[in-house]
Amino acid sequence: MRIVPLLGYLSASIACGLLACSVENIVDEDIEALEGALDSADRSMSASVAVTSDWGSGYCANVTVKNNSRSPATTGWNVVVALNGSTKPTPWNVKFTESNGQFSATNVDFNGAVGLGSSTQWGFCANGSGRPTIASVTGSGGTINGSSSASSSSSSSSSSSSSSSSSSSSSSSSSSSGGGGAGGSGGSGGSGGSGGSGGSGGGSTCTSPNQQVCANQTGTHCGYTFEYWKDTGSGCQTNTANGFNVEWSNINNLLGRKGLRPGSKNQIVTYSADYRPNGNSYLGVYGWTKGPLIEYYIIDSWGTWRPPGGQGFMGTVTSDGGTYDIYRTERVNQPSIEGTKTFYQFWSVRQQKRTSGTISVANHFNAWDRLGMKLGNLYEVSMVVEGYQSSGNASVNVSMK
Incomplete structure (x- = not known):
């Protein structure tokens, strides 16, 4: 059974409505760590x-x-x-x-x-x-x-003093709250387990040992938040100093990702991947916003099927040397970071595949906003490898600034 944290409640929704939450809330958002x-x-x-x-x-x-x-x-x-x-x-x-x-x-x-x-x-x-x-x-x-x-x-x-002290998380975590993924129709399900704070991520100076996780888990490693989730089949994610590796075999759905929570609209993601899917899979930037609840993808490469299948086309955006097709799709009563909900997915899908380069997140967020696709308060910016009813492996080096 998937266990998904309920990350909002009625007061939060009302407050977000009063504050007119949109993508612009992300720009100067500082997590109060x-x-x-x-x-x-x-x-x-x-x-x-x-x-x-x-x-x-x-x-x-x-x-x-x-x-x-x-x-x-x-x-x-x-x-x-x-x-x-x-x-x-x-x-x-x-x-x-x-x-x-x-x-x-x-x-x-x-x-x-x-x-x-x-x-x-x-x-x-x-x-x-x-x-x-x-x-x-x-x-x-x-x-x-x-x-x-x-x-x-x-x-x-300790006394219940209201004075502040900073906090940080360890290099790994064993939380097993779930994360969901994409369906064959191109829709992707929920993700759970929060962790890590935003800002600029870690890098190759990290001295933490590689960390392999083969059970659903969320935690931190080398300054980034990772989350590994699958439903059936076999697979593992190995967190490395420079990124992460994922391997999967005969799975129904699997997501391996590493990034920043909440991250920033202005995140610049630089990556290179040895990406070898055998079947349906995605490679790109992934995350959620709250108020409104939106699941988003910026896809640079894929396996045998190009998401999200052509429906919901909204326009195009040119960024980082390529043109991306923009789509909006709807998920009805599907798992999410706020439990089972109905929500939109926003997609930018590169017209020509690539497995290395830079993804300027703000270019996509701004393009979506111009098309009336309003994001909310940012929950995460992650580099993701996702597999659906497939097998494969990927080795990803990633940095965010």
Whole structure:
């Protein structure tokens, strides 16, 4: 079963409507990466919170829970979040109880096991002008490095001060929230699991070892957010210092991607790929916006079928030495980053295939806007390899600035 976080709720939708959210919201959007990080008393666990969307009378935030020293993995964890005056929290991917101006969040079945040195993420939205801080974090299971016995739990608490402290995520994560993909008709489904903050990405100076993931997972590696998702068949994604590799065999649908969340409209994506699909597949830039909910593709190459199949043609745009056909298609009651929804897909598909070059994201966003295709608040900018009812492999070097 796919588990997809609900990344918005009614207050967020109303606020976005009042603020006339559109592609222009992206230009100066600064993620409010904050609002406090905390270690457990024995330093085996840590938690941090970052506001990802703020409309004054409310916000949405991501919480990162990291296993610092429990080997081989935790069996569970708990985080208490101080709301500092905000109300009505609506978390996803956790079990929670609320009392006395704070709420306690406990792992669910799929994200309780966090490997040593890894992290998992969950999120919530709330009303009000107060901003959250971490009040306590506890972990259970595993053996704390340096300890001779298995530890059941540890905790640490702090006052619910509203002062800010910066937060960052570890080099990898074991969150298993799902991401969806494209159908044979050219439509692509949802993606889940948030993580990582925007800005300029990492590069070849990264010294983290290669990281292979073969189960649905979202995390960070070398300054970028990665997400790997498939439904049936076999496949793996290997995160490298310069990008990522993907291989798949007899899958129904698979997405491997690496990029920035939320990223920027002005992102310049430079890439080169050894791209070898055997069947239906896409290579390009991919992401979502919220308010309105839009799934977007900037496709530079594909396999045996050129998406999205010719329907919904809107016009063309010339960018980075090539001409792209623009399409708008609709997905009805399909998985998304906000659960099962009806939403539009925006496409720029290069007329001539290529497997290396530069993609200037703003050129496409601006062209869509001129055609009345309005984006919302940016959720991600990622380089993606997607396969549908096919096999294949790809090795992608990518950088974003």
